[in-house]
Amino acid sequence: MKKTENLGILNINTILYKTRLSPKFINRNVYKPTDPKMIMSYLPGTILDILVKEEQHVRKGEHLVILDAMKMQNIMKCDIDGIIMKIHVKKGDKVSKGTVLMEFK
Amino acid sequence: MVVNKKIRELQEKRKQILLGGGEQAIEKQKAMGKRTARERIMALLDKDSFIEYDLFVEHDARDFDMDKKSLPSDGVIIGSGTIYGAPVGIYAQDFTVAGGSLGQMHSRKITKIMDHALKMRMPLIGINDSGGARIQEGVNSLAGYGEIFFRNTISSGIIPQISVILGPCAGGAVYSPALTDFVFVVDKISKMFITGPEVIKTVLGEEISMEDLGGARVHSEITGNAHFFAASEDECFEQIKRLVTFIPWNNSRKAKSFEPGEPDRKYDPEKIVPDDPTLPYDVRDVIRSVADNSDFFEIMELYAKNIVIGFGRMGGRTTGFVANQPLEMAGVLDVDSSDKAARFIRYCDAFNIPIITLVDLPGYLPGVDQEHAGVIRHGAKVLYAYSEATVPKITLILRKAYGGGYIAMSSRHLRADFVFAWPGAEIAVMGPEGAANIIFRKEIMSSDDPEETRKEKIGEYKAKFANPYVAAARGYVDAVIEPRETRRFLLHGILASENKVVKVLDKKHGLPPF
Numbered sequence: 001m002k003k004t005e006n007l008g009i010l011n012i013n014t015i016l017y018k019t020r021l022s023p024k025f026i027n028r029n030v031y032k033p034t035d036p037k038m039i040m041s042y043l044p045g046t047i048l049d050i051l052v053k054e055e056q057h058v059r060k061g062e063h064l065v066i067l068d069a070m071k072m073q074n075i076m077k078c079d080i081d082g083i084i085m086k087i088h089v090k091k092g093d094k095v096s097k098g099t100v101l102m103e104f105k
Numbered sequence: 106m107v108v109n110k111k112i113r114e115l116q117e118k119r120k121q122i123l124l125g126g127g128e129q130a131i132e133k134q135k136a137m138g139k140r141t142a143r144e145r146i147m148a149l150l151d152k153d154s155f156i157e158y159d160l161f162v163e164h165d166a167r168d169f170d171m172d173k174k175s176l177p178s179d180g181v182i183i184g185s186g187t188i189y190g191a192p193v194g195i196y197a198q199d200f201t202v203a204g205g206s207l208g209q210m211h212s213r214k215i216t217k218i219m220d221h222a223l224k225m226r227m228p229l230i231g232i233n234d235s236g237g238a239r240i241q242e243g244v245n246s247l248a249g250y251g252e253i254f255f256r257n258t259i260s261s262g263i264i265p266q267i268s269v270i271l272g273p274c275a276g277g278a279v280y281s282p283a284l285t286d287f288v289f290v291v292d293k294i295s296k297m298f299i300t301g302p303e304v305i306k307t308v309l310g311e312e313i314s315m316e317d318l319g320g321a322r323v324h325s326e327i328t329g330n331a332h333f334f335a336a337s338e339d340e341c342f343e344q345i346k347r348l349v350t351f352i353p354w355n356n357s358r359k360a361k362s363f364e365p366g367e368p369d370r371k372y373d374p375e376k377i378v379p380d381d382p383t384l385p386y387d388v389r390d391v392i393r394s395v396a397d398n399s400d401f402f403e404i405m406e407l408y409a410k411n412i413v414i415g416f417g418r419m420g421g422r423t424t425g426f427v428a429n430q431p432l433e434m435a436g437v438l439d440v441d442s443s444d445k446a447a448r449f450i451r452y453c454d455a456f457n458i459p460i461i462t463l464v465d466l467p468g469y470l471p472g473v474d475q476e477h478a479g480v481i482r483h484g485a486k487v488l489y490a491y492s493e494a495t496v497p498k499i500t501l502i503l504r505k506a507y508g509g510g511y512i513a514m515s516s517r518h519l520r521a522d523f524v525f526a527w528p529g530a531e532i533a534v535m536g537p538e539g540a541a542n543i544i545f546r547k548e549i550m551s552s553d554d555p556e557e558t559r560k561e562k563i564g565e566y567k568a569k570f571a572n573p574y575v576a577a578a579r580g581y582v583d584a585v586i587e588p589r590e591t592r593r594f595l596l597h598g599i600l601a602s603e604n605k606v607v608k609v610l611d612k613k614h615g616l617p618p619f
Contacts, residue, residue, distance in 0.1 A: 007385065010435045013507075013539045017383045022410065024327075024441070025434060031473035043196035044309040052410040094310045 005009025025092045036080050039105040049091060052102075056084050065089075065101055080104065109287060122160055122177045126201025134201050134390045136464045139272060139294060140203075140338055141180050142197035144234055148340045150195070155188035159217065160368070164210045169241045176202050179210040180235075183218040184246035185227070188349045191361075194222030197232035200272050204236035207278065210439075211239070212249025219256040226355035228265040230345070233282060234272030251275050257284035262455040264355050267345060270295035270321075270331070271338060283330060287348060287404075290331040292343045297324055299332075325407045329441060331338040332405050347402060351416040351423045352456055359457050361422035369399040374588035378465075380529060388413055388428040388436070391463055391503065395592045397421065404449065410434070411440035414449040419461070419599045428463035429514065438510055439470040440483040447486035447617075450494055459497035459599055462515035467536065484513065485618040491519040495609060497602030499595055502526040502573065502582070517581045521596040522605065525591075526573035526582045533575075537567040554570035 008021040048066040052058055058078050065076040082104040089101050122144070125131065131141055140148065146155055164171065164179050180202035185194045196218050198205035215231070215283040238246040260266060261284065267284035269289045273296045282288045282297070290297075298319035305318070307312050317323065324331035334350075335341035353360045372394035377386055383505040393399040398415030410433035417424055429436035429444050438446075453460050469480060491498065491513070499522060500515040512534060515521045526532065534540060542549070545562040552558035569575075576582045585595050 010203060010437075012437060012471065014542070015466060015467060015538050017384060017385075017431070019431060019435040020383045020410075020433050024435055025470075027475045028430050028472065031477075044311075070464045096309055096311065 015083065038100050039064060039076065039078075039083070039097045039102045039104075041067060041069075041076075041101055043069035043074065044096045045074070045094070047089050047091055047095060047101075048073060050089070052084055052087075052089060054084055054087055058082065058084060063079060067095075076101070093105045107196035119160065125177055125199050126203070130201035130331055133511035137294070138338075139200070139233050139234070141201065141594050142199040142232065142234065145196050145269075145271065145338065145342075146182060146184070146186070147562055148165055148339070149230070149345060150188060150193070151184035151190065155184055155195075155307045156186065157182060157184040158221075159183055159214045162210050162214055164208050164242070166208060166239075166242050166245075168243075171241050174203075176208075178202070179208060179214065180205050181207075181214050183214045185218070185221070185225075188346050191349055191354060192220045193230055193232045193349070194225070194227055195232070198235045198272075200234040200236075205272065206236050206239035207246055207249055208242040209249055210238035212246070212252060215249075216252045219253065219260065222264055223256070223260045226264060226357070227348065228267065228352070228354060229260065229399065230265065230267045230269065231281065231285070232269045232271055233274040233278065233530070234270075235276055235278060236273060237276050247277070250281070253281050254284060254578055257281055261286075262356060265352050265456065267348070269341065269345065270297055271341075272296070274297075275301055275319075279330075287333065288324070288331045289333045289335065289341050289345060290324055291335050291338070292321045293323040294338065295324070296329070310494040315381040322407075323342075325405075327408075327409045329405065329445065334407055341387040348416075351402060351418075352458075356456055362421040363397070363418055365418065365421040366396055366398040367535045368389040368396060368592065372399055374591050377603070378527075378529070378588070379504055382467075382529075382531060383467075385432045385435070388463060388465065388503075389431050391393075392417060392426050392428060395419070395461075395595055396424070396426070399507045401426065407444055409439070411439065412442035412446050413438050414446060416458070418584060419459075420596050422599060423458050424599065425458045425460045426463070427460060427515070429466040429510075431465055434470065436466045437468065438484060438487065438513060439468060439475055440478045440480050443480070443483040449492040452486070452493035452525075454490070454496050456498060459499065459602065460494065460515070461595060462491075462498070462500045462521070464500060464502045464506045464511070464514040466510040466514065467505055468508050468510045482618050484509075487513045487618045488519065489615075491515045491521075493615065495605070495607040497599060497605050499523045499598035499602075500525070501595065502532060504529055504531065506530060506532045508533075522602050523594075524582050525594050525598075526577070526585050527588055527591075528573065528585055530582075530585075531571040532573055532582070533570045537563050537571050540570070541566045 010017045010019050010059045027105050048068040051063045059081050062078045063075050067074045085103045085105040087102045162179050179200050183196040195213050267287050268285045279297050296315050296319050302313050312380035325334035333344045374389050374394040377390045392401045401417045411430050413428045413430045498515050517524045541563040547557050549559045573585045
């Protein structure tokens with residue numbers, strides 16, 4: 001019977017239901033906790049300037065990157081005290097939302 | 106004779122304007138598989154019923170050499186006519202004239218027919234096919250959109266508003282359809298988005314086609330912006346006409362009644378639903394087993410399929426059906442299905458359409474994505490919509506009704522007028538497995554054979570609580586009925602509540618969680 005093709009199993013409160021699974025459910029984003037040591041772009045845009053170097057000690061509140069996005073020059077600040085391990089982008093790079101810009105040690 | 110000359114002059118003027126953007130532009134329109142604006146109106150309305158207004162309107166823009174340009178009817182056709190005898194106001198943007206772009210006079214024509222439809226309390230149909238704002242007319246064009254959005258909003262809930270997307274509808278223009286009751290799209294013809302592929306590419310570097318960004322399928326399956334999907338313009342017009350038969354002309358009327366017919370016997374309610382609550386079936390077959398002539402007109406068929414909404418008739422009267430769909434995602438409530446159901450319930454309530462709710466759900470969909478997408482806020486819309494609705498509400502519990510899902514799905518506690526349940530209904534605070542694990546935790550943990558004890562306790566709980574009789578003993582369920590008695594009881598509910606009156610507390614408006 002056509003209607004019962006492609007059935008999967010869905011677990012709701014420990015009960016297993018035989019049912020079709022929607023593409024939205026199958027392709028849902030798996031949750032990952034945010035890592036304060038990874039600096040990610042929060043908007044899509046262009047890297048206008050990078051204000052720090054690798055191995056540099058930085059303090060909370062220091063400016064890291066100027067991101068040209070949504071017709072604004074957005075200054076990305078440091079959330080933690082630490083040492084910059086790696087910078088993944090250079091001036092002029094276009095980045096999408098969630099791109100890792102730099103990593104802390 | 107002088108009069109004849111004047112008449113000929115009028116005929117000549119009309120002929121000129123009726124050509125719209127001219128033969129070349131019309132050919133181009135047809136090459137895209139699209140009809141012209143006028144053809145669309147004629148295809149949709151009853152034969153010879155269309156009366157056009159404002160044929161001779163012209164723009165008065167001055168800048169950018171616009172004063173040297175003539176745009177017939179300023180790129181939009183307005184008027185009124187009938188669909189199966191029901192009056193409707195209608196406008197259709199003419200893509201062959203300056204790309205259907207919206208300038209000041211163009212928008213004034215649209216708002217004129219909107220005002221007319223509101224005043225005359227008749228449904229309004231808008232056919233969108235436009236490149237967007239007429240840039241040469243600057244802020245006047247923006248003003249035009251704003252005037253349209255305002256009217257969409259104040260007309261909402263008074264007259265039915267239907268949007269038909271038969272071409273591009275981009276940028277601010279999308280907000281008129283989004284404010285209306287029903288949006289119709291056609292495969293490969295409709296395109297809706299706030300920012301188009303080019304801007305997205307420049308700003309984000311993401312490449313996507315118009316079709317994949319905002320085509321008919323996307324809005325029918327993913328965004329939920331569209332309510333009806335058609336393969337062709339002709340099919341789309343048939344859908345609109347059918348919808349019009351189910352809805353009233355305005356909020357002070359009821360939908361037209363039809364001669365009722367019995368459901369098709371091939372839909373046997375006793376055979377559709379499996380006993381095992383974990384097994385799927387198509388709940389639309391249950392709707393067809395009770396609706397007049399087994400006729401069910403589904404809305405948003407491709408979006409959030411775990412809940413089914415649509416119109417049918419009971420005893421000749423239009424009825425809105427809301428049903429959990431165990432065939433898809435076990436029929437759970439989630440963000441999308443809550444939005445879909447809540448909006449439909451509010452539609453039915455605004456336009457005096459009784460609601461029959463068929464319940465069979467395991468609860469809410471667990472997951473970080475759901476919680477973070479705001480399933481609390483979205484799920485609350487269903488509670489709000491059912492509680493707020495004063496139209497007749499009849500609930501039938503087919504099988505599972507667990508926990509919050511039981512409350513949300515038009516329970517007695519949200520003021521359902523009638524609650525019926527089949528003998529296989531399981532009305533309980535949660536599924537037997539989960540409940541037994543909590544209640545008998547100590548016994549299970551301290552048992553020599555925990556698995557065996559767990560099974561035993563689940564069985565015990567099932568026997569005691571996974572049935573309709575506990576709820577019936579409290580009067581939360583009015584009657585436990587045999588599946589074959591369903592139509593009789595539902596018809597009783599519809600007929601008995603024909604003159605239902607509910608006094609609503611005086612307020613400016615509530616604050617639904619949207």
